[in-house]
């Protein structure tokens with residue numbers, strides 16, 4: 001089938017490559033000309049604008065366009081340029097990490113059928129294919145099935161979750177779970193590292209990955225991290241970026257009155273890692289111990 005792909009970064013380029021490998025006809029565009037040239041070298045037809053991409057798609061069976069740009073303004077900007085070329089016979093897929101309420105709004109205003117597609121697996125999962133969680137009209141999902149088969153791990157790697165927004169809603173909560181799992185592995189390995197035995201953490205991760213209850217891909221990535229960075233993680237800084245999808249998950253938990261203590265704690269640890277000058281709350285706690293107990297206050301150099 002024919003597809004236009006907009007956004008050819010780490011994820012969009014994999015979408016293009018997997019569609020091409022399954023013999024689909026791909027028209028590719030990115031605001032970065034070099035990314036377009038590279039996709040063209042891989043076998044995609046290059047477009048020099050979103051309007052050009054739409055013009056290069058045959059409209060006989062309806063146009064199919066896959067967005068893989070950063071969440072937020074970039075999705076709205078791409079849609080603004082794309083929408084004059086769209087009709088009700090066309091299908092747009094947003095495969096990025098968009099906020100689900102934005103996807104509901106976009107589905108309502110888009111002239112084409114709109115599918116919000118949560119994508120999991122990351123660039124490291126390119127060879128295996130992705131896990132795709134899709135929201136939107138069932139007939140549009142059915143029509144795009146050959147493309148989803150190609151980009152996902154296969155037919156079992158994608159499912160329609162429900163109406164507009166549900167794909168990105170499921171992916172948002174997936175990311176909340178990801179934060180909590182990362183925090184749990186982090187705490188366990190920190191105790192192993194600081195604890196009473198002199199342990200090789202790559203070996204621990206390896207043996208856990210072979211049959212243990214807590215084996216997982218994230219644990220395989222822990223093993224890789226200790227192998228590549230060293231047992232004490234070398235010069236990896238104590239600072240974790242990102243956080244938008246975890247924040248949305250916690251906000252939704254509050255709104256639905258569903259307690260999410262593990263996800264909230266993981267998010268809080270991430271925010272806490274960014275205090276360049278040390279945590280104010282810990283410094284105050286230290287001073288308060290002096291206040292009530294005349295305990296020594298460690299002072300800055």
Ligand SMILES: NC(=O)C1=CN([C@@H]2O[C@H](COP(=O)(O)OP(=O)(O)OC[C@H]3O[C@@H](n4cnc5c(N)ncnc54)[C@H](O)[C@@H]3O)[C@@H](O)[C@H]2O)C=CC1
Nearest residue numbers: 007008009010011012030031068069070071074096097122
């Ligand atoms: N990297 C990851 O592990 C994952 C990323 N995602 C989501 O997929 C989306 C894309 O992520 P990445 O590929 O990692 O980002 P990226 O930053 O590697 O690539 C984004 C690409 O979009 C292009 N772009 C930006 N605005 C554009 C516009 N208006 N028109 C055309 N092209 C435009 C950029 O030039 C860039 O090449 C994001 O929403 C991200 O949150 C989802 C799952 C995993």
Ligand SMILES: O=C(CO)[C@H](O)[C@H](O)COP(=O)(O)O
Nearest residue numbers: 097120122242243244245246
């Ligand atoms: O969706 C993903 C993994 O599943 C992306 O890697 C995402 O960027 C991770 O989120 P954050 O930046 O909040 O850590």
